[in-house]
Amino acid sequence: MKEKELRRSLAVLPIGTVMRLTNLSARQIRYYEEQQLVTPKRNEGNRRMYSLNDIDRLLEIRDFLDEGINMAGIKHIYDEKARKEAQKKAQLEKPLTDRDVRKILRDEFMSVSGLVREDEVSFKHNKNF
DNA sequence: TTTCTGACA
DNA sequence: TGTCAGTA
Structure with missing residues (x-):
């Protein structure tokens, strides 16, 4: 699925x-770029070149605007998304802490002993386990 | 012809 | 946001 993302x-x-x-005016599209909501590439002639991901992004922005969300609100949404992903990525690269291990063992025990339902186990299994 | 930046309403 | 000007 890497090829698809690349395209x-x-x-x-x-x-x-x-x-x-997108049904957006050039004025709007350029303005959203100023607001850092989209970052199109530039070709040899300084022309803005957009990717399919950029299109999705712009359509999403248009929907947010239709819902009455302002620029600041949309920026906040993307900032939060970026912040969470960065945090998740950082967490995946770190080895498990003693606290994590204890939590995993406790959750497993609780689950196996039937004291709680499987879906109530708070630990989220991942590749590290 | 199309797009770009800057500027004014 | 729309629109106009002067370019590339």
Whole structure:
């Protein structure tokens, strides 16, 4: 599934195409870029080139706006998303702490002993386990 | 022709 | 946001 992601991130669409695909004006699309909501690549002639991911992003922004969310609100949403992903990634790269291990063992014990339902076990199993 | 930046309403 | 100007 790596090939698909790579294609989706290829910036090949000029702003004119993006306008038609998103129903947004060039003015709006450029403004959202100023607000750091999208970061299109630039070609040799300083032309903005968008990827399919950028299109999705713009469509999402348009929906948020329709729902009455302002620029600050949308920025906050993406900032939070980025913050959480960064945190998750950092956590995955760290070895388990003693506290984590104890929690895993306790949860396993609780689960096996039938004292709690499986879906109530708080530990979220991952590759590290 | 299309897009870019800057600026004014 | 829309729109106009002067470019590339």
